[in-house]
Amino acid sequence: MHENPDVVRSDLRGFLAERFYIPNPDQLPDDASLLEKGVVNSAGFIELIGFLEERFQIAVEHEEILPENLASVDRLVRYVLRKLESGENQPAP
Secondary structure, eight states: OOOOHHHHHHHHHHHHHHHSOOSSGGGSOTTSOTTTTTSOOHHHHHHHHHHHHHHHOOOOOGGGOSHHHHSSHHHHHHHHHHHHHHTOOOOOO
16 A cells, blocks of 8 residues: 555645644644643553554554654654555554
């Protein structure tokens, strides 16, 4: 599956704005830490991972739940695109 990075970014930002409190979603920088900015807490990451798996049909492996993959919109976009390009680890039904 091939996704446009802008579509991935838009879908991620839409999900975050819909599910979590962000006073001014348009002012949240793509490189801002979602945890440090108070957008997502540890329980919120579970919901975020569920969204990634369902929307993009990828499996987020336990060892991939790291800040370098999930900490910001930019990192999430890169992670999703990398998973999609590799074609690995489709989620279990």
